[in-house]
Amino acid sequence: MNKKSLVKYTHENSKGLLHYVIFESDVVVLSEVDTKKVAYIDKNGTLDVSFDIESEGYDLIDVTVIRDEDYVQRVYDYMIETNNAYFFNGIEGLCVIKFNRL
Numbered sequence: 001m002n003k004k005s006l007v008k009y010t011h012e013n014s015k016g017l018l019h020y021v022i023f024e025s026d027v028v029v030l031s032e033v034d035t036k037k038v039a040y041i042d043k044n045g046t047l048d049v050s051f052d053i054e055s056e057g058y059d060l061i062d063v064t065v066i067r068d069e070d071y072v073q074r075v076y077d078y079m080i081e082t083n084n085a086y087f088f089n090g091i092e093g094l095c096v097i098k099f100n101r102l
Contacts, residue, residue, distance in 0.1 A: 005084070008053045011040045017053065018097070021084050023075050027099040030075060030087055033067065038095060041065050049099075062100040072096050 007018050007029075014036055018029045031038055041047055041063050048058035066072065072091045079085040087094060 006053050007049050007051050008058075009037065009047050009049045010058055011037060011044075011047060014040075019084070019086055020099075021075075021079055021082065023078050028075055029097040029099075030072070030079060030094055031065075031097050032093055033065075033095045034093065038065055038097070041097065047097075064098045064100055066096040066098055 005020050007020055020027050020029045046060050047063045049061050050058045075096050076091050
């Protein structure tokens with residue numbers, strides 16, 4: 001996994017890191033569906049992120065949760081093929097978080 005492909009995020013009282021890839025010209029992340037960040041994105045359509053994980057600040061970015069199985073499978077397969085995977089047991093329970101504006 002490429003450590004340069006990390007984005008930090010924050011929402012409400014949560015902070016974390018996400019590993020992203022460029023897939024079909026979009027910045028995307030695979031995530032488990034049943035997480036606080038996915039629920040937050042579903043509700044707000046945004047996430048505070050920074051692609052500079054050393055910085056103190058965040059930018060509000062429009063993001064979308066995609067649950068379409070075909071799209072999730074294609075992202076999953078791409079991550080496996082490019083050695084960027086962090087999920088290895090199939091797509092059940094997964095979704096894609098797509099960054100709409102950078």
